[in-house]
Amino acid sequence: MTSDLLARRARLMGPNVPTFYDDPVEIVRGEGVWLWDAEGRRYLDCYNNVAHLGHCHPKVVEAIAAQAATLNTHTRYLHRGILDYIERLTGKFGHDLSQAIMVCTGSEANDVALRMAQAVTGKTGLIATDNTYHGNTTAVAHLSTRRPPIGGYPGHVRRVPAPDSLAPLGGSLAAQAQAFAAGVARAIEELEAAGHGFAGLMLCPIFANEGTPGVGPGFMAPTVEVVRRAGGLILCDEVQPGFGRVGAAWWGHELIGFAPDVVTLGKPMANGHPVGAVVTRPDVMAAFREAFGYFNTFGGNPVSCAAALATLEVIEDEGLVENAREVGAYALEMMRGLHHPLIADTRGFGLFFGIEFAREGAPQSDFCGRVVEAAKARGILLGRVGRAQHILKMRPPMPFSRENAEMLVETLDAILR
Numbered sequence: 001m002t003s004d005l006l007a008r009r010a011r012l013m014g015p016n017v018p019t020f021y022d023d024p025v026e027i028v029r030g031e032g033v034w035l036w037d038a039e040g041r042r043y044l045d046c047y048n049n050v051a052h053l054g055h056c057h058p059k060v061v062e063a064i065a066a067q068a069a070t071l072n073t074h075t076r077y078l079h080r081g082i083l084d085y086i087e088r089l090t091g092k093f094g095h096d097l098s099q100a101i102m103v104c105t106g107s108e109a110n111d112v113a114l115r116m117a118q119a120v121t122g123k124t125g126l127i128a129t130d131n132t133y134h135g136n137t138t139a140v141a142h143l144s145t146r147r148p149p150i151g152g153y154p155g156h157v158r159r160v161p162a163p164d165s166l167a168p169l170g171g172s173l174a175a176q177a178q179a180f181a182a183g184v185a186r187a188i189e190e191l192e193a194a195g196h197g198f199a200g201l202m203l204c205p206i207f208a209n210e211g212t213p214g215v216g217p218g219f220m221a222p223t224v225e226v227v228r229r230a231g232g233l234i235l236c237d238e239v240q241p242g243f244g245r246v247g248a249a250w251w252g253h254e255l256i257g258f259a260p261d262v263v264t265l266g267k268p269m270a271n272g273h274p275v276g277a278v279v280t281r282p283d284v285m286a287a288f289r290e291a292f293g294y295f296n297t298f299g300g301n302p303v304s305c306a307a308a309l310a311t312l313e314v315i316e317d318e319g320l321v322e323n324a325r326e327v328g329a330y331a332l333e334m335m336r337g338l339h340h341p342l343i344a345d346t347r348g349f350g351l352f353f354g355i356e357f358a359r360e361g362a363p364q365s366d367f368c369g370r371v372v373e374a375a376k377a378r379g380i381l382l383g384r385v386g387r388a389q390h391i392l393k394m395r396p397p398m399p400f401s402r403e404n405a406e407m408l409v410e411t412l413d414a415i416l417r
């Protein structure tokens with residue numbers, strides 16, 4: 001019984017780490033784009049981008065099992081698996097991001113990235129967007145602004161408005177790009193005036209947690225100029241867009257067209273096995289070593305590396321980036337054909353989709369929640385995103401097919417009718 005499990009969860013775990021739904025289904029098995037609950041009901045999993053290749057992809061299962069049966073141990077033993085993986089991974093970056101540190105989560109990757117910016121610049125000031133999520137270590141939580149920390153935001157942290165339909169930067173894409181850059185420039189001035197100096201700007205290149213507002217190529221150009229002039233680093237959180245989900249490119253920053261100093265990775269990286277990475281240039285690595293003497297126990301353990309390598313190979317072998325592009329475009333076009341007076345915007349990149357519900361600029365969060373619940377009842381798992389949780393969040397596994405897309409859109413159509 002779900003209610004028994006929820007009560008047991010509350011007793012054993014307390015109120016933290018809430019489940020995806022208030023009234024969740026008990027998931028017992030996954031395969032491809034599907035999840036099954038304890039009663040044998042099947043769900044199309046469009047909620048989040050962890051099972052990148054589809055649930056329990058046999059090549060990843062095999063790689064994990066074989067490596068676990070051979071060797072798994074501390075990252076700091078000398079072994080080849082971590083090198084084989086980093087070589088393949090850094091080969092996917094078009095500029096001089098040629099080195100990586102393996103970690104266990106996206107939060108840890110971002111924590112390291114922040115400290116890299118501080119190590120390189122010798123300054124402490126950090127900037128992030130005002131409605132984002134970058135993770136849960138103490139330092140990163142200060143940039144993950146869903147709830148102010150006890151004692152308020154520390155002085156070295158500044159938050160700037162991101163593109164957002166509820167609090168629009170205004171105007172054309174070019175005007176928004178200028179407005180965003182002006183916000184960053186103001187924050188840098190404040191940090192410098194307060195004596196913190198400016199170390200780095202952290203952002204998701206497509207603002208995924210803000211609901212993928214329609215930023216496009218060129219959006220970052222004025223901001224990059226501002227950051228470079230001030231001597232700070234650009235820390236690109238690719239935990240959401242990385243590994244081809246945006247369809248037109250492997251990385252979000254490639255799609256938007258800018259060159260970050262540090263890229264952080266997580267979620268889809270090993271198809272559900274907990275792995276993250278920080279990818280950067282040798283000069284940044286050297287400064288980081290000098291300042292922090294960093295190491296970890298589990299980050300690049302042999303099993304994690306085997307899982308991550310198998311994931312990367314399957315993305316390539318199965319042409320999943322191309323699939324994300326083609327099926328993503330097909331699905332988005334169909335979604336744009338959905339009609340309801342509360343649909344304010346429908347948007348996406350590759351296999352990222354968002355349908356925003358608003359009436360005259362007022363977010364329709366409850367309505368969005370009802371759509372999510374109705375979809376669950378009809379066998380499709382969706383989420384919510386955005387400042388007011390009023391944007392339908394759809395991030396299915398990368399092998400998502402045209403038939404899966406049709407099922408999703410037909411179900412949404414039936415619900416909206």
Ligand code: PMP
Pocket residue numbers: 104105106107108110133134135136204209237239240266267
């Ligand atoms: N960055 C982004 C953009 C995320 O969405 C998340 C997780 N939702 C994180 C970082 C943190 O990753 P993790 O939960 O693996 O620490």
